[in-house]
Amino acid sequence: MKFICQKNVLQEAISIAQKAVTGKSTMNILEGLLIKAIDNKITIIGSDTDLSIETKCEAEVLEFGAIVVEARLFGEIVRRLPNDDIEIATLENNTLHISCQKSNFTLVHMGAEDYPTLPQINENMVFNIPQGILKNMIKGTSFAIAQDETRPILTGVLFEVKDSKLNMVALDGYRLALRREFLETSNTISAVIPGKTLNEISKILEDKQDITNITFTTNHILFNLGNTKVISRLLEGEFIKYGSIIPEEFNVKITGKRSEMLNCIERASLMAKEGNTNLIRLNIEEDNLIITSNSQLGKVKEEMSIILQGQPLQIAFNSKYLIDMLKIMEEEEIVMEFTSSVSPCVVRNKDVNDCIYLVLPVRLLNN
Amino acid sequence: MKFICQKNVLQEAISIAQKAVTGKSTMNILEGLLIKAIDNKITIIGSDTDLSIETKCEAEVLEFGAIVVEARLFGEIVRRLPNDDIEIATLENNTLHISCQKSNFTLVHMGAEDYPTLPQINENMVFNIPQGILKNMIKGTSFAIAQDETRPILTGVLFEVKDSKLNMVALDGYRLALRREFLETSNTISAVIPGKTLNEISKILEDKQDITNITFTTNHILFNLGNTKVISRLLEGEFIKYGSIIPEEFNVKITGKRSEMLNCIERASLMAKEGNTNLIRLNIEEDNLIITSNSQLGKVKEEMSIILQGQPLQIAFNSKYLIDMLKIMEEEEIVMEFTSSVSPCVVRNKDVNDCIYLVLPVRLLNN
Numbered sequence: 001m002k003f004i005c006q007k008n009v010l011q012e013a014i015s016i017a018q019k020a021v022t023g024k025s026t027m028n029i030l031e032g033l034l035i036k037a038i039d040n041k042i043t044i045i046g047s048d049t050d051l052s053i054e055t056k057c058e059a060e061v062l063e064f065g066a067i068v069v070e071a072r073l074f075g076e077i078v079r080r081l082p083n084d085d086i087e088i089a090t091l092e093n094n095t096l097h098i099s100c101q102k103s104n105f106t107l108v109h110m111g112a113e114d115y116p117t118l119p120q121i122n123e124n125m126v127f128n129i130p131q132g133i134l135k136n137m138i139k140g141t142s143f144a145i146a147q148d149e150t151r152p153i154l155t156g157v158l159f160e161v162k163d164s165k166l167n168m169v170a171l172d173g174y175r176l177a178l179r180r181e182f183l184e185t186s187n188t189i190s191a192v193i194p195g196k197t198l199n200e201i202s203k204i205l206e207d208k209q210d211i212t213n214i215t216f217t218t219n220h221i222l223f224n225l226g227n228t229k230v231i232s233r234l235l236e237g238e239f240i241k242y243g244s245i246i247p248e249e250f251n252v253k254i255t256g257k258r259s260e261m262l263n264c265i266e267r268a269s270l271m272a273k274e275g276n277t278n279l280i281r282l283n284i285e286e287d288n289l290i291i292t293s294n295s296q297l298g299k300v301k302e303e304m305s306i307i308l309q310g311q312p313l314q315i316a317f318n319s320k321y322l323i324d325m326l327k328i329m330e331e332e333e334i335v336m337e338f339t340s341s342v343s344p345c346v347v348r349n350k351d352v353n354d355c356i357y358l359v360l361p362v363r364l365l366n367n
Numbered sequence: 368m369k370f371i372c373q374k375n376v377l378q379e380a381i382s383i384a385q386k387a388v389t390g391k392s393t394m395n396i397l398e399g400l401l402i403k404a405i406d407n408k409i410t411i412i413g414s415d416t417d418l419s420i421e422t423k424c425e426a427e428v429l430e431f432g433a434i435v436v437e438a439r440l441f442g443e444i445v446r447r448l449p450n451d452d453i454e455i456a457t458l459e460n461n462t463l464h465i466s467c468q469k470s471n472f473t474l475v476h477m478g479a480e481d482y483p484t485l486p487q488i489n490e491n492m493v494f495n496i497p498q499g500i501l502k503n504m505i506k507g508t509s510f511a512i513a514q515d516e517t518r519p520i521l522t523g524v525l526f527e528v529k530d531s532k533l534n535m536v537a538l539d540g541y542r543l544a545l546r547r548e549f550l551e552t553s554n555t556i557s558a559v560i561p562g563k564t565l566n567e568i569s570k571i572l573e574d575k576q577d578i579t580n581i582t583f584t585t586n587h588i589l590f591n592l593g594n595t596k597v598i599s600r601l602l603e604g605e606f607i608k609y610g611s612i613i614p615e616e617f618n619v620k621i622t623g624k625r626s627e628m629l630n631c632i633e634r635a636s637l638m639a640k641e642g643n644t645n646l647i648r649l650n651i652e653e654d655n656l657i658i659t660s661n662s663q664l665g666k667v668k669e670e671m672s673i674i675l676q677g678q679p680l681q682i683a684f685n686s687k688y689l690i691d692m693l694k695i696m697e698e699e700e701i702v703m704e705f706t707s708s709v710s711p712c713v714v715r716n717k718d719v720n721d722c723i724y725l726v727l728p729v730r731l732l733n734n
Contacts, residue, residue: 077637095665268469271472
């Protein structure tokens with residue numbers, strides 16, 4: 001194998017494929033990147049078996065071939081080379097020669113034949129969605145993924161295509177996040193993608209209109225971004241029927257400014273850290289939301305203007321769940337819907353109907 | 368006590384005084400900030416006994432007084448309040464009320480009478496130096512402070528005033544860093560300042576021409592920056608006579624570009640990490656410096672242009688020491704002076720004579 005590639009181009013490709021190299025695999029070869037040189041393109045593949053990333057870049061290929069090279073060291077060498085053409089060639093004795101200007105490296109490489117083959121995916125049923133929107137939907141839901149493994153299915157995000165919509169849903173025992181976008185398709189699908197692989201995918205997606213093609217098989221999902229393909233294993237099992245969790249009716253509804261509420265709750269939570277309960281109380285009054293918290297540290301009272309529909313209500317929350325949600329929401333005006341002080345609170349944008357958030361309250365002894 | 372202070376002004380003052388609150392003291396009260404309100408100024412003091420910082424800011428003082436309040440929580444509350452006037456007042460039962468717009472906090476405070484008094488320093492013998500220059504001298508030397516405590520005096524930086532010069536010197540067993548600036552004084556002094564307090568002082572100093580007044584007592588040094596005074600304990604004992612360590616003569620001298628050498632050595636060190644020896648070899652040839660390293664990972668050869676005076680030489684180093692030094696130096700052209708492959712290497716700027724660095728080579732078996 002022998003090729004010449006521009007440093008910046010090669011560095012970018014390595015950094016994409018490297019996102020799938022987690023170093024957590026027990027297979028030594030998965031700490032490497034598979035590099036294939038063929039037809040004036042090089043293909044770089046990284047994988048931890050759950051997540052695989054394949055990316056292509058332009059190069060002047062002088063000799064076809066394929067090798068596996070330790071990802072971290074190879075990436076670091078390329079990153080530190082001058083911004084010029086880099087020549088990469090295999091020598092005898094399983095060594096790889098990397099040269100650029102007056103720098104010369106010789107590394108041991110592994111054999112491409114030992115690298116596991118990627119899952120074959122027939123790109124038949126394809127959904128198209130702009131990268132920026134998908135990235136945003138991941139950001140808007142993945143924070144609510146369950147952190148513990150007691151119910152493995154909840155460590156993923158539900159991808160549900162039906163009625164020409166893509167719904168992405170994450171939930172742990174305490175809150176739920178749903179993002180929804182229009183999708184031009186008559187197909188339906190329901191699959192759960194591991195949260196940790198979604199986070200890596202999110203780093204590769206760019207905030208732009210370029211289309212991602214998404215394909216599903218029984219066990220995998222493929223994101224095709226053009227030069228880069230990302231394949232993730234799906235989680236096995238049935239996701240929770242989230243529709244039945246979200247209350248359709250409410251007694252009390254408040255409308256207010258998201259950033260003001262976030263600031264009030266963040267300040268109130270400073271006094272709620274004692275014993276890690278993060279407990280804050282919301283007193284919903286006519287025109288006013290009063291947020292209080294008490295602990296051994298002292299006490300705090302925050303006040304903000306709201307519009308109330310319904311009766312005044314007192315309800316308590318773990319402030320962390322409200323803060324996570326308010327940070328991730330994007331519209332400035334939000335509505336919160338309540339049924340009682342022990343029922344879930346539903347939060348939406350006031351104007352744009354592309355998300356539903358749900359947070360369980362904390363039941364107080366004196367409620 | 369009662370005063371009104373602009374949020375940004377108060378936040379800035381807290382963040383300065385808080386740098387001395389390390390949480391490492393066994394005295395509970397030193398986790399607090401001493402706040403004194405008097406004569407339309409408030410004074411905020413933080414201390415961990417080794418390092419004390421006192422800073423003043425403007426405020427509308429409605430009632431004189433002094434209290435101690437937990438630094439971290441108080442700082443966090445003020446930081447998160449809206450950018451407006453903050454009113455701070457003591458209430459009954461050792462509580463402090465903090466209010467700003469619609470936010471109201473009540474905290475427990477401690478008594479000012481329990482706070483230790485700062486060392487009294489008679490500001491007689493004063494040296495003046497611009498803040499930016501002092502900050503730069505700290506940066507240029509403190510990286511070479513000894514990290515282990517086997518010789519406690521080496522965990523500090525020597526401040527030596529003589530012959531109208533300020534010399535700052537740090538050294539561990541493997542390298543030495545000296546920075547030198549002109550100082551308009553006929554006094555002489557020699558004192559060793561703890562490295563960790565110097566790093567905190569460096570964060571307060573600004574990159575500007577404003578003058579710092581420096582005063583010494585037998586046990587302390589005081590930096591007076593106008594609104595802020597920083598008092599540090601001095602290390603006890605005699606510093607190593609560094610003058611005798613720095614060779615005055617040399618056989619071999621090379622001149623080259625600092626950033627090019629840094630890049631070459633950083634790349635070469637990628638292959639030198641095996642076993643944490645960081646061993647790289649320098650082959651000094653006519654017109655050329657060749658840097659090589661070998662390990663189980665592979666090998667590397669880097670080459671750069673130099674001007675050589677004297678005979679070719681082979682010498683080996685721990686790359687970390689060269690990298691630390693080359694990163695901290697500022698001029699683009701540097702000179703390196705060698706006597707033999709087992710003698711210290713002296714590094715200076717080619718043109719500006721304000722620093723001397725010294726690095727010990729690694730003795731190789733086949734030398």
